[in-house]
Amino acid sequence: MTDDNKSNTTNLLISLGIPPNHLSVGTSNLNSLNNTLQQLLTTKKLPDSGLSSQHVEQILFWLSSLDTNNHMKKCGVGEREGRVYSELVKRRHWGMSHGIGRSGDIVEPQPKAAGSSVMYKLATQLVLDAVRRGAGLKATVNDATGKVPGPAHDGILLPLCTGMSMTLTLQALKSTNTTNATKVLWSRIDQKSCFKAIAAAGLTPVVIPTKMEGDEVVTDLVALQREIETQGDDGAATTILAVVTTTSAFAPRVPDAVDEVAKLCKAHGICHVINNAYGLQCAQTCKLINRACTVGRVDAIVMSTDKNFLVPVGGALVLSPNAIVIQAIGKIYPGRANSSPIMDLFITLLSMGLNGYKQLLADRLRLTIQFQNKFRDVATKYEERPLECPRNTISFGITLDNLGTLDKLSEETSAEYAKRAGLKISYFGSMLFTRCVSGTRVVPKGQVKSISGHEFVGFGSSTENYEHAYLTAACAIGLTNDEVDEFFLRLDKAFKDAYAKRARKVKKAAAATSSIEE
Numbered sequence: 001m002t003d004d005n006k007s008n009t010t011n012l013l014i015s016l017g018i019p020p021n022h023l024s025v026g027t028s029n030l031n032s033l034n035n036t037l038q039q040l041l042t043t044k045k046l047p048d049s050g051l052s053s054q055h056v057e058q059i060l061f062w063l064s065s066l067d068t069n070n071h072m073k074k075c076g077v078g079e080r081e082g083r084v085y086s087e088l089v090k091r092r093h094w095g096m097s098h099g100i101g102r103s104g105d106i107v108e109p110q111p112k113a114a115g116s117s118v119m120y121k122l123a124t125q126l127v128l129d130a131v132r133r134g135a136g137l138k139a140t141v142n143d144a145t146g147k148v149p150g151p152a153h154d155g156i157l158l159p160l161c162t163g164m165s166m167t168l169t170l171q172a173l174k175s176t177n178t179t180n181a182t183k184v185l186w187s188r189i190d191q192k193s194c195f196k197a198i199a200a201a202g203l204t205p206v207v208i209p210t211k212m213e214g215d216e217v218v219t220d221l222v223a224l225q226r227e228i229e230t231q232g233d234d235g236a237a238t239t240i241l242a243v244v245t246t247t248s249a250f251a252p253r254v255p256d257a258v259d260e261v262a263k264l265c266k267a268h269g270i271c272h273v274i275n276n277a278y279g280l281q282c283a284q285t286c287k288l289i290n291r292a293c294t295v296g297r298v299d300a301i302v303m304s305t306d307k308n309f310l311v312p313v314g315g316a317l318v319l320s321p322n323a324i325v326i327q328a329i330g331k332i333y334p335g336r337a338n339s340s341p342i343m344d345l346f347i348t349l350l351s352m353g354l355n356g357y358k359q360l361l362a363d364r365l366r367l368t369i370q371f372q373n374k375f376r377d378v379a380t381k382y383e384e385r386p387l388e389c390p391r392n393t394i395s396f397g398i399t400l401d402n403l404g405t406l407d408k409l410s411e412e413t414s415a416e417y418a419k420r421a422g423l424k425i426s427y428f429g430s431m432l433f434t435r436c437v438s439g440t441r442v443v444p445k446g447q448v449k450s451i452s453g454h455e456f457v458g459f460g461s462s463t464e465n466y467e468h469a470y471l472t473a474a475c476a477i478g479l480t481n482d483e484v485d486e487f488f489l490r491l492d493k494a495f496k497d498a499y500a501k502r503a504r505k506v507k508k509a510a511a512a513t514s515s516i517e518e
Contacts, residue, residue: 033058044125046133050353059350060343064095066115082112096343099336100159106333107156116339123346124157127309127317130349131155134357136286137301137319141294149321151293151301156326158316158333159341162277162304163193163200165316166244169300170201172328173242173271181241185227185270187219187256189246190462192451194275199452203241206231207454210253210463215387217462219245219257221264228268242271242299247289248279250441251472253462254391255285262296271299278307281364281477282393293321300325305341310360310478311348315341364477367484371475372396374488382495387470397472400425403498404444404469418446425469431494437487441472 009030013023033055036047040059051059064070069082076082082097084090090097098113100106100120107124109117131137131152138150158165170184184198187208198205208227211220224243231239243265245256258274265272274292279285280303292298298321305315320326352360376386379398387397404421422444429442445466449459458464473487 037062040122044122045129046126046349046352046354046357048354050351050356053351056347056350060094060096060119060347063115063119066113066118067096067098068112069097070095070115093340093343096339098339100339100342101330101333101337103335105330106158106337107330110336119346120157120339120342123342123349124155126349127157127305127345128152128155130309130354130357131280131317131319134354134361135280136283136290137280138290138293141290143294149293149323151289151298151319151321153319153321154323154326155317155319156329157305157342157345158318158329159314159338160316161193161314162275162302162316163197165318166194166197166273166275166302167200168329168332169273169302169318169325170198170203170242170244172325172332173273173299174201174203175332176324176328177241177271179238181239183231183240185224185231185240185243187224187243187245187261188456188462189249189253189275190449190456190460191246191249194244194246195451195454198244205452205454207456212463212466215252215468216389216391217253217466218391219261221257221260224261225264228264228270240268240270242273244273244275246275246277247285248275248277248282248394249392249462250460250474251389251392251395251397252387252466252470254389255279255288258288258292258298259295262292262298264296266297270297272297273299274301276301276303278304278394278476280308281361283361283365284391284393300329305345308477309345309348309352309357311341311344315345360477364475364479367479367481368393368475370481371473371479371484374484375473378488378492378495381492382499387468387472394476395472395474397470400428400442400469400471403428403495421445421469422447428471428494428498431498432490435490435494437490437494439474442470443472444469 010020010023010027014020036051036055037059039047067082068074068076084097096113096116096119098110098116100110100113100116102108102110107120132139137152139152140147141150142148158168160168183204183206185208186195186198186205188210195205206227208224209220210217228240243261245258245261247255247258249255262272274289276285276289289298289301301319303317303319305311305317306313318326318329372386375396375398379385383402384399387399389397404425425442425444429440432440441460443460445468446457447459449456458466
């Protein structure tokens with residue numbers, strides 16, 4: 001709204017007999033909204049401070065009014081006209097029911113949904129701003145030749161979970177590849193989604209084993225290079241489409257050495273995709289990804305919106321130093337897309353502001369020290385110990401070796417004993433869940449799991465022969481002091497109850513033996 005329009009509005013209100021001094025506060029609020037909207041459209045950056053819910057709602061209604069299904073004189077006779085039966089559903093979507101994109105490209109503006117298209121474009125720019133100025137992923141980095149595109153040079157928001165977004169990304173890379181490469185080398189990480197995403201893309205996953213360094217499970221670069229040379233033709237990896245690495249994982253797995261992998265991919269002309277599902281909240285991981293783009297090749301970084309920005313499940317952000325990759329992803333998406341996950345992020349980013357996002361990151365970092373100390377205290381109390389995995393600053397673990405120690409039964413085989421011990425360890429996880437503790441992972445030794453026809457030995461640990469049974473928990477963005485305190489109180493109580501139950505069983509067995517002897 002121009003100054004002339006503002007003045008005209010004020011004069012029209014005065015003409016209704018409203019004293020000017022009564023209007024000053026109200027018109028100031030209207031001007032503030034208009035200025036905020038103008039600034040968003042001009043800078044395409046997050047406001048420093050989060051907006052009030054009222055301001056956000058007004059922006060959404062303003063955008064909604066640009067969609068054809070909300071026009072007062074609408075006359076839609078197509079098969080899809082944004083018609084919504086339930087008023088409750090319509091309010092839930094702020095009247096923006098046309099979705100985003102077109103059948104040819106998810107980022108292409110939709111003629112019937114100008115407001116939804118603006119919202120999508122703004123949301124993309126705002127999240128890129130948050131990633132760059134908040135999390136620290138760079139739009140440009142410096143290599144030996146000077147400035148080159150960094151990991152946050154370009155990006156696309158998808159209304160899909162991280163796994164499906166990985167599938168779409170791999171399909172896009174395949175569509176731009178001039179060879180018949182169909183193999184994806186996957187540095188083992190025991191999360192089902194990424195492995196299944198490769199298969200869903202119509203590609204063949206080749207599992208690259210990890211190795212142990214102390215308690216940590218790390219990238220085996222020698223095994224990766226050997227596989228590249230084995231799969232390739234005279235050293236040229238013509239059958240390999242991509243290497244998929246991971247930078248956010250459950251302890252004892254730590255982020256892959258993506259900088260070293262990036263060098264290998266650059267040397268052999270292979271695509272490199274990083275699964276950074278929830279690593280955006282970790283400054284150490286962001287620096288690692290920046291370095292990977294500086295020293296080698298990174299084609300795409302896939303991450304979750306819910307795990308990084310505290311929104312409902314269903315959205316993902318894909319970043320790339322290469323705008324062509326982002327364009328290919330947009331064009332390979334079939335059909336129009338649901339705008340709900342994008343709108344959730346748009347609302348959240350406006351409500352959060354840059355300062356709010358930075359504060360959440362700082363709060364998480366501060367809590368990690370308290371989290372680790374309390375974990376160590378509980379572990380020591382019950383003769384366990386922390387898993388020392390300094391390269392993983394989100395997920396932390398403690399051993400459960402003593403908890404899983406049982407008296408071996410007569411004529412019991414080692415496999416039978418291991419199974420019984422594993423059940424006891426798993427039962428401890430259920431004890432925590434029944435105490436309303438969610439998010440922990442309890443991993444017995446030697447689990448075997450089959451995924452898409454591939455058998456994983458030692459599943460959960462991302463390696464075949466991990467030495468410990470263990471429990472992990474995450475100090476993730478949004479965690480509060482109260483939740484930390486309550487978790488460790490409940491964990492301590494669960495340990496106490498588990499050992500008390502064991503003591504009762506031993507006492508009962510001893511009494512039964514004594515009775516037989518008598």
